[in-house]
Amino acid sequence: MDGNEMKTAGKCPVMHGAITSEGRSVMEWWPNALKLEILHQHDSKTNPLAGFDYREAVKGLDVAALKRDLAALMTDSQDWWPADWGHYGGLMIRMAWHAAGSYRAADGRGGGGTGNQRFAPLNSWPDNVSLDKARRLLWPIKRKYGNAVSWADLILLAGTVAYETMGLKTFGFGFGRADIWAPEIDTYWGAEKEWLAPSDERYSDVDKPETMENPLAAVQMGLIYVNPEGVNGKPDPLKTAAQVRETFARMGMNDEETAALTAGGHTVGKTHGNGSAAALGPDPESAGPEMQGLGWANPNQHGKAANAVTSGLEGAWTTHPTVFDMGFFDMLFGHEWELSKSPAGAWQWEPVAIAEEDKPLDASDPGKRHNPMMTDADMAMKLDPVYRAICERFIADPAYFNDTFARAWFKLTHRDMGPKARYIGPEVPAEDLIWQDPVPQGPTGYDVAALKARIAASGLSTAELVATAWDSARTFRQSDYRGGANGARIRLAPQKDWEGNEPARLAKVLAVLEPLAAEAGASLADTIVLAGNVGVETAAAAAGVALDLPFSPGRGDATGAMTDAESFAPLEPIHDGFRNWLKKDYVVAPEELLLDRAQLMGLSAPEMVVLLGGLRVIGANHGGSAQGVLTDRVGALTPDFFVNLTDMANTWVKAGEHYEIRDRKSGAVKWTATRLDLVFGSNAILRAYAELYAQDDNAGKVVHDFAAAWTKVMEADRFDLAR
Ligand code: HEM
Numbered sequence: 001m002d003g004n005e006m007k008t009a010g011k012c013p014v015m016h017g018a019i020t021s022e023g024r025s026v027m028e029w030w031p032n033a034l035k036l037e038i039l040h041q042h043d044s045k046t047n048p049l050a051g052f053d054y055r056e057a058v059k060g061l062d063v064a065a066l067k068r069d070l071a072a073l074m075t076d077s078q079d080w081w082p083a084d085w086g087h088y089g090g091l092m093i094r095m096a097w098h099a100a101g102s103y104r105a106a107d108g109r110g111g112g113g114t115g116n117q118r119f120a121p122l123n124s125w126p127d128n129v130s131l132d133k134a135r136r137l138l139w140p141i142k143r144k145y146g147n148a149v150s151w152a153d154l155i156l157l158a159g160t161v162a163y164e165t166m167g168l169k170t171f172g173f174g175f176g177r178a179d180i181w182a183p184e185i186d187t188y189w190g191a192e193k194e195w196l197a198p199s200d201e202r203y204s205d206v207d208k209p210e211t212m213e214n215p216l217a218a219v220q221m222g223l224i225y226v227n228p229e230g231v232n233g234k235p236d237p238l239k240t241a242a243q244v245r246e247t248f249a250r251m252g253m254n255d256e257e258t259a260a261l262t263a264g265g266h267t268v269g270k271t272h273g274n275g276s277a278a279a280l281g282p283d284p285e286s287a288g289p290e291m292q293g294l295g296w297a298n299p300n301q302h303g304k305a306a307n308a309v310t311s312g313l314e315g316a317w318t319t320h321p322t323v324f325d326m327g328f329f330d331m332l333f334g335h336e337w338e339l340s341k342s343p344a345g346a347w348q349w350e351p352v353a354i355a356e357e358d359k360p361l362d363a364s365d366p367g368k369r370h371n372p373m374m375t376d377a378d379m380a381m382k383l384d385p386v387y388r389a390i391c392e393r394f395i396a397d398p399a400y401f402n403d404t405f406a407r408a409w410f411k412l413t414h415r416d417m418g419p420k421a422r423y424i425g426p427e428v429p430a431e432d433l434i435w436q437d438p439v440p441q442g443p444t445g446y447d448v449a450a451l452k453a454r455i456a457a458s459g460l461s462t463a464e465l466v467a468t469a470w471d472s473a474r475t476f477r478q479s480d481y482r483g484g485a486n487g488a489r490i491r492l493a494p495q496k497d498w499e500g501n502e503p504a505r506l507a508k509v510l511a512v513l514e515p516l517a518a519e520a521g522a523s524l525a526d527t528i529v530l531a532g533n534v535g536v537e538t539a540a541a542a543a544g545v546a547l548d549l550p551f552s553p554g555r556g557d558a559t560g561a562m563t564d565a566e567s568f569a570p571l572e573p574i575h576d577g578f579r580n581w582l583k584k585d586y587v588v589a590p591e592e593l594l595l596d597r598a599q600l601m602g603l604s605a606p607e608m609v610v611l612l613g614g615l616r617v618i619g620a621n622h623g624g625s626a627q628g629v630l631t632d633r634v635g636a637l638t639p640d641f642f643v644n645l646t647d648m649a650n651t652w653v654k655a656g657e658h659y660e661i662r663d664r665k666s667g668a669v670k671w672t673a674t675r676l677d678l679v680f681g682s683n684a685i686l687r688a689y690a691e692l693y694a695q696d697d698n699a700g701k702v703v704h705d706f707a708a709a710w711t712k713v714m715e716a717d718r719f720d721l722a723r
Pocket of ligand 1: 090377
């Protein structure tokens with residue numbers, strides 16, 4: 001079919017009926033409809049390796065051989081994409097940094113943990129120009145090692161080995177990142193419809209970096225962090241410094257780590273802008289099939305590294321860009337800098353005066369030298385007083401700089417892997433790091449049944465037991481494996497004081513459970529989960545079903561010293577649809593927030609539905625109020641929520657902030673409900689599940705499915721178990 005045929009094809013009366021391309025979704029007519037597919041990404045149908053356990057397979061990887069092959073690749077320049085100075089290190093490091101650097105602490109999404117850089121939008125981001133070549137350079141190695149190493153691990157390892165070949169002593173490497181096979185559809189990258197739309201669209205005030213829309217951590221659509229030319233492309237290192245500080249903080253990096261990363265990153269490699277960016281072909285996602293997944297074809301390159309155009313800035317930062325040394329500081333602090341324009345027309349800084357021998361060599365012609373350059377973000381390291389003081393400390397103590405950088409690089413590339421127990425391989429560092437949220441192994445040999453009996457006799461209500469366990473486990477997010485019941489951090493600051501944890505109720509329950517845990521020789525973390533299980537089993541018994549929930553002991557209790565309290569702030573729930581609670585000042589629709597939370601918890605849509613309906617009837621609502629409980633048998637794990645919601649004997653009437661469910665004939669108010677409750681009867685998909693659970697033949701299914709989903713939530717963060 002040629003282009004003309006394609007244009008007229010829409011009028012053809014036959015041969016259509018499938019919606020097979022993005023942008024033709026029939027659901028676009030209802031842009032506010034809930035996107036429940038976010039719960040069902042990466043399922044077995046898209047995974048050609050269904051049943052394959054990568055985390056097991058990678059244990060058989062010959063790491064030394066792979067690292068040797070990667071090291072050899074660094075200096076094996078290919079004609080189709082020649083290496084600058086014969087070394088691919090800079091390119092590989094930028095690829096790894098842009099993979100890991102899309103992580104944002106607010107929701108734990110992004111990051112290098114899934115190999116998502118292979119797919120849109122990241123494979124085609126303006127900031128990721130030329131990284132298609134970096135990944136393609138790795139293909140022969142990926143092909144050779146096959147399933148024993150994932151793309152996600154390989155991309156980050158390539159950056160790490162690149163540093164090692166350039167002289168950095170790295171801090172270690174952990175394997176274990178399984179690949180996805182399709183882009184994530186739950187990650188919000190911004191609302192802009194245009195690449196590199198002005199920053200103003202995501203800030204309420206672009207001069208106040210903290211006003212950037214959450215959970216975003218980049219200043220413009222299509223960038224990893226900040227604009228290298230300055231805020232909205234206008235050079236001003238102090239303004240850029242403020243944006244660098246905020247964007248890196250949103251990745252969980254402090255000022256020292258930020259300065260180390262920027263300096264260490266730009267100690268090697270170069271920027272590319274030796275020609276017009278307008279000449280580049282389309283990005284990989286929109287390029288023609290003859291491009292075979294590559295994009296940004298450069299008609300002027302003719303196999304010459306020196307003609308590459310990537311960011312549009314042009315030049316190296318240091319005199320020896322293939323060596324990890326102190327060259328970045330020597331250059332930045334050893335010269336005065338002035339604004340200049342690259343051949344591609346981008347703003348950059350160049351030295352006012354520099355000795356010829358201090359200039360870096362041309363990337364492909366050793367007979368020529370060029371001025372070095374700095375981005376506006378590099379200049380920020382010199383002109384911002386806080387970054388400057390940190391750099392001066394690095395300059396005075398190069399070993400300290402090496403160590404700080406190596407640790408920051410390790411954190412960058414491992415941040416979304418979760419606890420250290422998830423790292424695999426011979427190069428896992430022994431040291432515990434605070435950002436890994438360490439938790440000691442807890443006891444396993446105690447008498448579980450006896451402890452459960454003591455909890456059951458403790459006088460705590462079913463709702464108190466269930467709510468406390470739920471609150472302790474619900475912080476878990478599969479996006480970066482943070483949070484969860486393990487560690488019992490619910491008893492520590494800041495969690496114990498979060499409004500959503502009802503501090504008074506929590507303190508009361510903990511005061512009862514703590515001595516029981518001590519007496520039994522169990523951790524408090526285990527005891528809290530067991531208490532929840534006791535509550536659920538009691539609620540099932542009240543509905544006439546005997547339940548014995550599975551439980552694996554061994555959670556540990558973290559201490560305050562093992563907890564970076566500040567870093568837990570993003571885990572604070574602003575909503576918990578399951579417990580019918582929403583922070584008052586929050587504006588997004590509660591059903592959207594619920595869906596987002598369910599995705600982070602790793603729940604499927606039916607699991608989400610049955611958990612919500614079950615928690616409502618158990619009465620574990622926020623504040624223990626009966627509001628929104630569609631049952632007159634509070635505390636029993638019945639299908640009442642679903643039955644009463646879908647009962648045609650009722651009408652549903654908005655009454656102020658809430659809804660009333662009234663008897664259709666008498667008009668008497670039977671129950672009150674929240675908007676979220678009613679969504680479970682009004683959204684077509686959720687209603688389909690609600691009706692299933694309301695069917696006469698499915699009362700037992702409610703208990704069974706609730707129990708399974710509950711156990712999944714309670715056990716989600718058990719990293720010490722084989723999984
Ligand atoms: C502060 C924010 C940062 C900005 C604005 C920034 C900007 C840039 C730009 C514009 C380029 C040129 C890309 C090209 O034209 O090829 C570049 C290259 C590079 N960046 Fe950064 N960067 C930042 C942070 C980092 C960090 C944290 C690292 C790693 C730890 C890093 C590592 C690199 C490397 C190795 C290259 C060289 C790529 C090559 O040689 O092909 N950058 N950066």
